Amino acid sequence: MKQNTFYLLAGIVGLIEVGLFWLSVVLRNPLIITAGFIMGVGLLYVARMTVTDIREDERAVLISQKAGSRTLEVFWVLFFAVSLGSAVIGFGTPLGLPRPRELPRDFPRDEPHLGYFGIFQMIMLCCIAFLYIGFRVYYARKYGEWDSDEE
Numbered sequence: 001m002k003q004n005t006f007y008l009l010a011g012i013v014g015l016i017e018v019g020l021f022w023l024s025v026v027l028r029n030p031l032i033i034t035a036g037f038i039m040g041v042g043l044l045y046v047a048r049m050t051v052t053d054i055r056e057d058e059r060a061v062l063i064s065q066k067a068g069s070r071t072l073e074v075f076w077v078l079f080f081a082v083s084l085g086s087a088v089i090g091f092g093t094p095l096g097l098p099r100p101r102e103l104p105r106d107f108p109r110d111e112p113h114l115g116y117f118g119i120f121q122m123i124m125l126c127c128i129a130f131l132y133i134g135f136r137v138y139y140a141r142k143y144g145e146w147d148s149d150e151e
Contacts, residue, residue: 001050007133009047013040014126059143067135075128082121 001009020036 002053003051004133006047006051007129010044011126011129013044014129018123018126063136063139063143066139067132070135071128071132075131079124082124
């Protein structure tokens with residue numbers, strides 16, 4: 001298996017994990033996500049051992065560093081923005097304080113549930129793998145990782 005295929009597989013496994021998490025919440029069974037997460041990590045561990053095109057030359061290290069750095073630079077902005085939005089919605093709800101007997105009509109309700117934002121953040125975290133693949137392909141083309149050095 002090629003390294004970029006492995007990263008794609010990791011992103012897909014991450015999205016499946018999000019689905020298993022949702023199923024766990026709906027069925028109120030934490031064993032589903034626990035077992036699914038362990039199996040997903042095991043699958044990725046076994047798949048990582050089958051990667052055939054791992055190179056450890058200076059160019060490959062540079063490409064990995066640049067791709068990782070750019071992924072972090074882009075993603076922290078997106079993740080921070082979503083977290084700020086989650087905080088605003090969280091602070092707009094009663095925060096566990098006892099409700100008065102009669103609520104005004106414009107009093108914020110418990111909807112949307114903050115669990116939905118947690119799922120959205122987990123999906124965004126899985127998208128890191130896809131963003132990393134994109135930057136890796138970009139820098140591999142820029143620095144010529146796929147060019148052959150042999151004549």
